[in-house]
Ligand SMILES: Nc1ncnc2c1ncn2[C@@H]1O[C@H](COP(=O)(O)OP(=O)(O)OP(=O)(O)O)[C@@H](O)[C@H]1O
């Protein structure tokens with residue numbers, strides 16, 4: 001009984017001592033604020049922060065915006081990006097919202113002194129955003145005449161038993177998540193070549209993604225799988241000593257989505273597109289310079305290859321001098337040979353895509369196995385692709401006119417571009433679908449029937 005009372009007593013004393021320490025710390029802070037110069041004050045408070053670290057079960061990590069007062073701390077920017085996705089708008093009284101340009105997404109962040117809690121792997125992390133003014137020392141040598149500088153930092157507190165987790169898992173997780181977010185937001189570029197050998201970029205604003213692409217679902221999935229497999233195989237290509245590249249030949253009538261598929265592939269991979277206009281390339285040496293000027297992890301596209309260039313066999317040119325070869329007009333096989341030679345050394349993933357409206361016009365040398373890894377046929381609209389287009393443009397999954405439209409689509413040669421155009425022309429779904437029926441019927445009358453009623457494949 002006695003020992004119990006004693007324990008209570010000493011517990012009360014401990015609380016009283018803690019309270020008086022806290023009171024004196026506050027007092028100290030007040031006095032210090034009044035009397036002590038700012039530089040010393042900052043040092044003192046950081047010592048008090050240090051004290052707090054050791055006397056409580058909470059640990060704190062401070063992530064300052066600048067590492068040595070100058071260079072940006074990339075963990076700080078990663079934390080900012082990451083927290084913007086975790087912030088609960090409901091729980092915050094004040095939030096800051098910003099955006100760097102009109103097309104950028106809004107970034108939500110905490111205001112000074114704001115706090116939020118994030119849970120990672122069962123551990124609780126309390127974040128606080130701090131902004132302090134610190135005095136800049138007089139330094140005549142670099143024209144600095146003192147004044148104040150704003151120092152921003154994030155502080156994250158957690159129970160000391162999570163220290164390992166914080167440093168070894170949580171912070172690395174934040175950095176990699178932020179990188180993935182940035183990669184996703186980074187605007188892709190499409191480069192076009194200009195005579196003789198320069199690339200000029202514009203932002204890729206093509207809205208096409210695999211979700212909005214109207215094509216056979218199985219074929220779509222097999223393309224996505226092929227791209228994903230390719231991206232994972234860097235080491236495999238290195239081991240077998242082959243250039244880490246993959247070639248796709250897209251063929252089909254105009255308006256069936258070949259260019260849309262290329263945009264969807266670029267967006268899926270987050271690769272830039274180099275749209276190579278071969279008619280602008282005068283010689284192999286220009287082509288070589290263009291290929292060298294491409295950035296890593298990109299897609300090179302040559303559209304309408306049946307019209308733009310001859311596919312000449314190079315075997316007939318064996319007696320040429322090296323100079324003659326460089327000056328020679330560009331051929332597709334020359335392009336493919338260059339690509340093999342240049343890219344096997346660089347070890348970076350590249351995709352090469354050729355498109356044509358007339359596969360049968362292409363030289364057999366391009367079609368033989370091993371030249372282009374995958375031949376993809378983009379065909380006329382099928383009931384399945386019609387449904388994707390209707391859902392894209394009118395957000396519907398069914399309508400009373402579907403059976404009639406689908407029957408007609410099975411019989412008529414209509415491209416997804418034609419269907420898309422009619423659906424887009426009218427906001428009223430009933431009217432748009434009726435217009436489509438009219439179009440299909442008039443095509444039918446003009447003899448635009450498919451030879452094979454069900455496949456939707458171009459013959
Ligand atoms: N399969 C499709 N899925 C979704 N939209 C499509 C599809 N095909 C065509 N479109 C629509 O039609 C427009 C033109 O299509 P796109 O430029 O992709 O056709 P293409 O096959 O490249 O034609 P071309 O042979 O004339 O270059 C696209 O911007 C898109 O709006």
Ligand SMILES: [Mg+2]
Nearest residue numbers: 258259260303
């Ligand atoms: Mg096209």
